[in-house]
Amino acid sequence: MYYGADYYPEHWPEARWTEDAVLMREAGINVVRMAEFAWTRMEPREGTFDFAWLDRAIDVLAGHGIDVVLGTPTATPPAWLMRSHPECFLVEEDRRPLTFGHRRNYCPTNSTYRDHTRRIVAAMAEHYAGHPAVIGWQIDNEFGDRCYCDSCVRAFHIWLEARYGSLERLNAAWGTDFWSHIYTAWNEIPLPWSGSHTHNPGLALDYRRFMSDAYVDYQRLQIEILRQYDPGKFITHNFMGFGYPKLNYYDLAQDLDMVAWDNYPRFQGLRHASMLALAHDTMRGLKSANFWVMEEQSGPAGQTQLGKTPRPGEIPFWTWQAIAHGADAIVYFRWRTCRFGAEEYWHGILDHDGVPRRRYREVAKVGAQLQRAGDVIVGSRVKARAALLLSYDSRFGFQNQPLNSVFSYERVFESYYRALWNRNIGLDVVSPDADLSDYAIVIAPSVYILPEDVARRLREYVSAGGALVTSCRSGVMDEHNVVVNQTLPGPLSELCGVVVDEYDSLDSVDAVVLRAEGPLGDAQFMSGVWVDVLEPQGAEVIARYGSDYYAGQPAVTAHRFGEGLAVYVGTVPDVAFIDVLCRWLCEEFDVRAPLDVPDGVEVVERNSDAGRLLFLLNGAGGERVVDVGVGGEDLVSGDMVAGHVAIPSLGVVVLRA
Amino acid sequence: MYYGADYYPEHWPEARWTEDAVLMREAGINVVRMAEFAWTRMEPREGTFDFAWLDRAIDVLAGHGIDVVLGTPTATPPAWLMRSHPECFLVEEDRRPLTFGHRRNYCPTNSTYRDHTRRIVAAMAEHYAGHPAVIGWQIDNEFGDRCYCDSCVRAFHIWLEARYGSLERLNAAWGTDFWSHIYTAWNEIPLPWSGSHTHNPGLALDYRRFMSDAYVDYQRLQIEILRQYDPGKFITHNFMGFGYPKLNYYDLAQDLDMVAWDNYPRFQGLRHASMLALAHDTMRGLKSANFWVMEEQSGPAGQTQLGKTPRPGEIPFWTWQAIAHGADAIVYFRWRTCRFGAEEYWHGILDHDGVPRRRYREVAKVGAQLQRAGDVIVGSRVKARAALLLSYDSRFGFQNQPLNSVFSYERVFESYYRALWNRNIGLDVVSPDADLSDYAIVIAPSVYILPEDVARRLREYVSAGGALVTSCRSGVMDEHNVVVNQTLPGPLSELCGVVVDEYDSLDSVDAVVLRAEGPLGDAQFMSGVWVDVLEPQGAEVIARYGSDYYAGQPAVTAHRFGEGLAVYVGTVPDVAFIDVLCRWLCEEFDVRAPLDVPDGVEVVERNSDAGRLLFLLNGAGGERVVDVGVGGEDLVSGDMVAGHVAIPSLGVVVLRA
């Protein structure tokens, strides 16, 4: 199993490299990622290349048994390039170009920048083709903000022409009759710059799709060069988890061999363990495959401000949680805290002074554990019987029209995830195009932009026996961000056996009383954000509003459809209600946790031909005792365990059953 | 009486038009406003016109007995125009031009834009001249934001030269000796762009006046064309109530035949009934005449975010309140919620799916009521014996120098309005140039910029027996936003029999104890925001400060002047104090409500030759019983009522006495 760190030999005297390699080996490290920001070091002047320093660094590492993932350095263009070609700078929404001094400040559609990209990537790929220590490539770094430059204007027009064929079709699709925004030439179409207050929702959505496609295309440009020069190596990119909303990550993952991502649980406040789990599951779902963590937090982080220091035990805990959810390699960011540059506050395993301390010892301890357990784990698969459907189109739509001040697609999504995570139900996060037939339960919250073919597959899924939960603001828009010409929930109406009679947009998360009934018992909850007043057309009412002018009206319905069940949640309920709803569905559809454990203990299962691995992660503040029954080997400690096992806070047991 | 909706046939299949017309008629609708954003549909290419679709739509409507108000479409210039002439875009305070994608994004002084305006307005006017179904015109839509473009720079210089004649007079008027801002050529004078932190108050005020005049002038350009081609039709514009502070609405109303306005009680939070009343009274006051509501909210509203849905009964209640305050027609925005475009969240009477539901039924119910009552009401006049004096120049002045973080001219104004509204005292909102002789009480809060001729007329008004209330920050500035060369309140000092010895700017609304005395009794109140420490010179002290270093000093004075009384309120008191003050004045000057009613019931009176109409509007949360005495016919229900009448919450009785 690969276990490693992001390493920047160019930041340190060459004399230190061997000491670093020795310390790495002692911590169990066998891989480093390198070079992903070192363009100018590799190409000091246009067309003049210098890989000698990097060759020597790789030699030192390889000499200590450490493999290398190389990054293409296109996230940080050289000063000589950007000074000569300022048109390569990314232009922000307010039409102002970025300036030199940061990273990810280039336009992905600019042809000059793409030419320079081809040259440096080809030079690297040619130089390292077949190098035995170089096991794979990372492309660029954490794609990417949206650009609003002239090159993007032209590229957008070409993209639109390819999509719509004619202006007549574009005008019809977007509804440009509104406010006389009818286009009579392609070059009349603006980007959704900030100087226009609001934009046509069709244009706004298509621009977001176009810009996502622009990065996919820019990535493909690099992939093709790497595959040509250095075939057989894996190619990846470091994604940014569930939270990053500007790219369609399913599209970006398509061309890659493998997904990797960057996990910073304590960068801006401590993120709840369920949110970390959601991020891992989302990343695993991009290609329905295991992944790497390419940057795992190993110290306090920040650029101009610094976040809290990881508490004792957190780094091992985060590492094991990542593995539980499908990580096949962990690479820490970064080996040693840099003494200079914009990230001199971003700490790694070692501090600025290079002295190993607590964080190094924690990393080394996990390294020793993985030397025992790693090979058993690698390649085993997480299998889930429940899934959440993640729609980037819907995120893009909500970015243009946030609905109200308290609505958040991400928070709604998280609340359903968390309810099932609390019950230790294994979950996949899947795209709207995914095959759903293996899932007993699918939750599709607020699928705001819902093309008819997705609706059709949801109907087929339920018809064949699946359980679907969907919620308010699903089925509102067609693929052009135009409100459907049917009564809501539009293409889901027949499936859910319900129509929306009227709705109410609320500025509070707990504005309305919600009363469960029927199969959910008769408890009382709160909801808010949005109210659909429902009119059942075949569905059973399982909750009603208990306040405001819609008191007594249906709020949540369940509809037997074919062999399955479709639940429509017409509001944004509190966590307690979602918990009750999920408990009922899990019972009805026989979806259960791998093991019964006390509150605060996360259980995740990985499976392979070699058997079943049960990850028990105690995220509670104190010790928890878990009954593991007949038990088996704990891969973490190497001990055999059975019956009642005490796990300390932040402790982990990996049971090989 | 006209009752209608804003209708956009170009958003819907022609096949639907007839169904819409039928549904309209069934709801009592007899007028629609159309075409005000349809420039490109009417002129798809420069100089090529297409009115056929609009002709057909008008025919369908006329065929169902529905008249039409046509809007000139200049708020939404075509893409082909703005792409060819980007210099037409309005430039914001930070010197950045707006972009395509919204509306009201043009510069009103740009000569190219004015040429295009002339062409489309003339084409429309010529085509529809004399059309029997077209009863009037609306110009543009909700004028307008301030522009800071090069065209406006030149136009401002011309405007200044016309106003001042010479730079010597301008320099003297503005006091450009301060900070060496002396101008030696007209083209040295900047606009008050944002890159200058603060600006000379004289320049800042004149720029605001200039930009208001620019819209008045741009409107006049259109009016002249319409009058030339289609004489005899009314011409209006849709104003934005009391709250809109960027244009001098008295000036903008001058050239029009009639004022119309757009009333959205639940667009951004529910506005208090008194604020709606103030808006109606302000609009009525612009021309001292009845008005139309051209856009009355008929569904939840918003562009990127959506506000709350009007509660059951609110739409009828708002409609009747508008009529009570002088509306002679109600037009709802909009007939049907658009499925696309920047306002796809802005709901109309029908939802996106075109299905009539609760809101349609409420509109239809009022339609039926108005078919009975409308013709009796139309043309009757609201008569008030009290007035508030509204100074746009003062608003402009406070926009440049907001005084402190809690001061708001609008809130001060509203607090006096509300105190009288609470007592059901009919009110006019009048300009500083208005004839005041018919009023028993005039309240002129914080007339910050007070030219000597206005001061003179206030003196004459009081001298002849009127009661005047004015307040701190009145009489501070001359017409150039220069502090007067007298002791404050400057030109009001003799009238009020008081001078300001010193003042204190406070950052809280309830910083100081205020103790009434003399005719106001001896209760204790709070005030804040501003303290004038007064020195009476003939006036009687009727309240003193009760805290801080000015404890015991005079705060409010009353001065018998000629036959009348002038009250000077040296601070911003709480509502309770203003209520006590107004009660005393109403008693002294014999101003009373048309009927004694329980709290929460609004009473407004309209009169005509045919008699007296008493509008009783129950805005309270529950039923209220009103003693209507001998009573008469209730025009809403058609019943005869007398004695104690129970009115439910949101219920309305219109008593024809």
Added chain:
Amino acid sequence: MYYGADYYPEHWPEARWTEDAVLMREAGINVVRMAEFAWTRMEPREGTFDFAWLDRAIDVLAGHGIDVVLGTPTATPPAWLMRSHPECFLVEEDRRPLTFGHRRNYCPTNSTYRDHTRRIVAAMAEHYAGHPAVIGWQIDNEFGDRCYCDSCVRAFHIWLEARYGSLERLNAAWGTDFWSHIYTAWNEIPLPWSGSHTHNPGLALDYRRFMSDAYVDYQRLQIEILRQYDPGKFITHNFMGFGYPKLNYYDLAQDLDMVAWDNYPRFQGLRHASMLALAHDTMRGLKSANFWVMEEQSGPAGQTQLGKTPRPGEIPFWTWQAIAHGADAIVYFRWRTCRFGAEEYWHGILDHDGVPRRRYREVAKVGAQLQRAGDVIVGSRVKARAALLLSYDSRFGFQNQPLNSVFSYERVFESYYRALWNRNIGLDVVSPDADLSDYAIVIAPSVYILPEDVARRLREYVSAGGALVTSCRSGVMDEHNVVVNQTLPGPLSELCGVVVDEYDSLDSVDAVVLRAEGPLGDAQFMSGVWVDVLEPQGAEVIARYGSDYYAGQPAVTAHRFGEGLAVYVGTVPDVAFIDVLCRWLCEEFDVRAPLDVPDGVEVVERNSDAGRLLFLLNGAGGERVVDVGVGGEDLVSGDMVAGHVAIPSLGVVVLRA
């Protein structure tokens, strides 16, 4: 002793000047500052000068025995200049130029602006050279915001080349290997514009130093002209106290004869007396010499918003406090409140109407007192045995990387100042280059950027018997804003006998329990913002953390080093802890207040050959009784006082012992 007002005769009719002069004399005023914004009045067209009006004004004043300080008017360039040369406008961080309409809106490096500066300064200096009533010069006004224009880009490159000699040395010093920001030509180096999110800390720091130097250089340009034409007159500039963080005030003071500053205790909220004291002491420390207050608040202040009015007695109290701390002259801003211009809300001694009221009477009362006491006071010196070390480089560093949301270098600095001020310990505020040998105690809070030579001198100081207190985030960065290559506190580690084992950045000021021990007793306090977990290497632990994962770990240490003591405070403690720490140090190092007084009474000592002056300032809300022992003459009242003296709130006694 000079006592005066800032006077603008150009704002008033010439007929009023004599009345002003008479009123001034009656108030004891004998000096005015004039002309510092009157460029266009003095040079109405390029090269045409008009000093006649200023000559006449000086004559009127001189005729009443009032001397004049003249200001060069370069803070307010004429409209004719900026219209012809828009490239002279200062450009803001977002790359947008300022516009005409304010002041301090020019670029100090622009060669055109420097040419115009030379001409007007030379013309003034030549005209007034040797004028008997003109006693000195003030240069410009309140330097200066940072500029980001093209001229500054070029000037920055020249500055960098002079500093580093070669790009190799610059790249090495800044660590441009990070993110591939290696520069291969000087003109590739950007300014730290806002479009780059974060910048290389070395670049960011050097830019701030460069821009500070740019103003120093621009000031020197003027000084040289004045010295050439009008030798023998003092030259000063009006600084902005402790709070202004954008210029290195030690550098700016270097070339001047004297420091003056502008004191506005009630401009934006009332500043605590200790903060005013800190500002005075900081200004006195710039040249280790007495200073002038060139603008002392004399009325409510503000530009677009207005602050509170000085309470009765505050103006005299602020005046005496300034004198106590080393002011040798007080000049009030401003004589009369201007009726126009951007500061028409900024009040002076007289109101807009020119009528003398309370504030005039208070100024006149102090004027009378100073006629008795002034000459005894002038030239006497404040002597302190404790000092705070103020590092502008560290402020610049924290501006680039604020550490976290609650950290403030200024607040940390103030907390130590206030603890000693509370005990009436006289304090100097000194630069990192100062000679420390006369001080018993030196406090150097968060000396973030700490060149080795400063560290060496701190070691020498302690070694020779001094007491040093330093705190977390000291010794972190070398002079290039690069983290030191040693374990923290880097070059202070040996001196403090401690290393930092790990640290924690906190988002709250009271996140952690702090337990004193040993010489500090055993009380419990709170701290926050930052935690250094310390590992003593010779030092004694005098406080430990009492919570979080570092509970029980060392937080504050004391280390005997040579003859002295070095205290390292690893966190940001509450005021109570700092108070206990300071009390202990004062006892240990025999530093004491000049007199024991009740809480709320400030005591400051000035000394001269003529003896000792004890200023007793009662800033408490009520009367305080002070035991002055044998006593002496009270210079304020002229009375002899002894034993227990009652001082009313805001009362002042100056005891000549």
